[in-house]
Amino acid sequence: MLALMRGVAEKAILPRYRNLANGEVEDKGGDDPVTVADRESEAMLAEGLARLDPSLAIVGEEAAHADASVLARLSGDCWIIDPLDGTRNFATGKPPFGILIARAEGGLAQSGWIYDCLSQRFCAAHRGNGAFVDGQRVTARQTGEAQPVAAISLLFMDMGKREAVMQHIAPHYRLVDVPYCAAEQYPRLALGENDVSLFERTLAWDHAAGVLWLNEAGGKAARPDGSPYRVDGDSHGGLIGAASPQLWEGMAARMAQV
Known part of the structure; x- marks a missing residue:
């Protein structure tokens, strides 16, 4: 390959x-x-x-x-x-x-x-x-920073959700720019550069390979309700990727409140 x-x-x-x-x-x-x-x-x-x-x-x-x-x-x-x-x-x-x-x-x-x-x-x-x-x-590793590092993609969120995420979730993280490239974002989540990432649009070609790779590395990528990502599922169902299951749980709990 x-x-x-x-x-x-x-x-x-x-x-x-x-x-x-x-x-x-x-x-x-x-x-x-x-x-x-x-x-x-x-x-x-x-x-x-x-x-x-x-x-x-x-x-x-x-x-x-x-x-x-x-x-x-x-x-x-x-x-x-x-x-x-x-x-x-x-x-x-x-x-x-x-x-x-x-x-x-x-x-x-x-x-x-x-x-x-x-x-x-x-x-x-x-x-x-x-x-x-x-x-x-490779085994996924966290950044080790006191405030977890997050790359949050707002691009395909509606305005209401975007505002809620920035008000209620963003303050708990140190935000960094998203790379506009899943081929870069998923490696960042396992290689100690980012701790957690939010995706809104979840097209199969963008996420199928990265979700599997991150999960196999010991991180976690799943739908916000914890269900596994399916390539034939909703292309706008949202997705959380994280360097560890614990970081994933923290983001998922906050997203549940939005």
Whole structure:
């Protein structure tokens, strides 16, 4: 999987980093950009994954945007592709950005891979077998700060919820900027940079790989009510990710009061 992701990054993504021509960036609507690199990366990844296991359906972010019926495949056995996570950053010529791939069965991710195109950091996880970074097993660790460090994404919250979160939850944490890139946010939660994160929009290609990887590392990612994240579930159901189950419980308790 590493060879596939690295090869696609080198051929479809990195040559266009800070080198996008006029007309190679579009808005899919709602300030959601897509570039020619997204589309070429997805086509190449889909081709490569089909060779690895042609029995699995393929759910790519751009294919699903073009044809919503693709989302029905999420309930079965499938590959899930985010061909360029962090497009907002990539399109403006700044990091982070990466590639996310997951393999799911029956609505749950069974394997997940996260590749950082610039640093080449490669995160991998298989259900029940732990989480790895560049081949080394990792255990989630907290920042150790007196006030837990939180990255809270307000982007897709309605105004009422946004105000409630900032009034009742934010004061309990030291807030840091969100990276607008799940391929960066999930590693931060396990590698001692962030303690907890809130997500509102929970599309499968953004979260399937990261949720599995963080849980396998010994952190916790789940819906605010404690139910597991399903790739075929509500795409706006909210999600809490944390460096430990205890930090997750603290955020969940506060969210229950909002």
